Amino acid sequence: MLLSKMAAEGGGKEMNEIKTQFTTREGLYKLLSHSEYSRPNRVPFNSQGSNPVRVSFVNVNDQSGNGDRLCFNVGRELYFYIYKGVRKAADLSKPIDKRIYKGTQPTCHDFNHLTATAESVSLLVGFSAGQVQLIDPIKKETSKLFNEEGLLSSQNQANSPSGTVV
Numbered sequence: 015m016l017l018s019k020m021a022a023e024g025g026g027k028e029m030n031e032i033k034t035q036f037t038t039r040e041g042l043y044k045l046l047s048h049s050e051y052s053r054p055n056r057v058p059f060n061s062q063g064s065n066p067v068r069v070s071f072v073n074v075n076d077q078s079g080n081g082d083r084l085c086f087n088v089g090r091e092l093y094f095y096i097y098k099g100v101r102k103a104a105d106l107s108k109p110i111d112k113r114i115y116k117g118t119q120p121t122c123h124d125f126n127h128l129t130a131t132a133e134s135v136s137l138l139v140g141f142s143a144g145q146v147q148l149i150d151p152i153k154k155e156t157s158k159l160f161n162e163e164g165l166l167s168s169q170n171q172a173n174s175p176s177g178t179v180v
Contacts, residue, residue, distance in 0.1 A: 047103075071097065072125035074152075076132035083110070085137060085151065087120040092139065094151035111151035118143040 084097035
């Protein structure tokens with residue numbers, strides 16, 4: 015009863031109207047979709063040193079028929095999710111694996127598609143300081159760290175005669 019009285023006094027707006035946003039003196043309140051609400055913490059945008067987000071996909075051929083997996087990095091964070099396709103949003107609040115790196119940040123990554131199974135997948139991650147790490151995000155294991163000293167880097171490759179390190 016009180017709601018209908020308030021709606022009638024509120025300027026003749028329809029009672030069944032649902033607001034998607036409103037402003038108060040504290041700020042703007044906005045209805046967010048599930049994918050917007052549950053997305054990982056964002057790294058503040060820095061136009062001068064912004065690092066791009068990289069995405070890698072792999073299919074592990076599991077029995078459920080949903081074998082696609084997705085890995086992406088945002089700043090110093092690396093996420094691993096089940097990918098359900100473009101029509102269904104992944105639940106970004108529940109990653110299979112999430113790693114936060116303190117000293118360096120991921121700049122590239124890729125899966126070994128030949129050895130990927132539902133129980134194990136090899137992911138190679140390259141970092142800004144030149145290290146390369148082999149991890150298994152399903153088992154949540156770290157296998158090896160290559161170039162730990164950072165001896166191989168883009169500067170060293172540019173000085174080599176062929177431009178690549180063998």
